[in-house]
Amino acid sequence: MKSFVRALTSLLLCLLASCKLDYSMVRVAPPGVPVAHVVSAINHMGEPGAIISKVNGKGVRGPNGMGYEIQVPAGRNTLFLAYFNGMRYSLSEQVMDFEEGGYYVLAPTPDFDNSRVRYTITRVTPEQFQISMCRAQRQVHQAMKSINPQKTPACDALSAQSRQG
Numbered sequence: 001m002k003s004f005v006r007a008l009t010s011l012l013l014c015l016l017a018s019c020k021l022d023y024s025m026v027r028v029a030p031p032g033v034p035v036a037h038v039v040s041a042i043n044h045m046g047e048p049g050a051i052i053s054k055v056n057g058k059g060v061r062g063p064n065g066m067g068y069e070i071q072v073p074a075g076r077n078t079l080f081l082a083y084f085n086g087m088r089y090s091l092s093e094q095v096m097d098f099e100e101g102g103y104y105v106l107a108p109t110p111d112f113d114n115s116r117v118r119y120t121i122t123r124v125t126p127e128q129f130q131i132s133m134c135r136a137q138r139q140v141h142q143a144m145k146s147i148n149p150q151k152t153p154a155c156d157a158l159s160a161q162s163r164q165g
Helices: 002-016 126-144 153-164
Strands: 035-040 051-055 069-073 075-084 089-098 103-111 116-124
Touching (some): 035 051, 089 103, 103 126, 116 126
């Protein structure tokens, strides 16, 4: 069953990313406005992250899945989130405060008994942010390896450094 869920998740991620992963950031703040950095990471059970589809009612263009940096305006924002784990789909709207220049990791935790998803947002250091982003990208990359093999040199280098140090 777990392999079925992973295959279905990789197919969904492939469709969302048009089978081409581009690990760039997406800015949803107007030009000149201070931003905070948000990434949707895998949760503590190693499952996929949430998709940030809207910020303050405005649709997020480009990559918005896990492992991508989303730059949101500093201050209070309303995020429209979607979560799919291969078996269940959940939509949620979350209001969160973001400090200028802050780095945040968004992690969904499914509560299957109550048919909902709880989202946790944590302010982290830039290094923790990068590690979370690379971990999520690595999971997506592993899931899609047979569909669209690509190298992730920046994350591979970070992974090698963490093993050495």
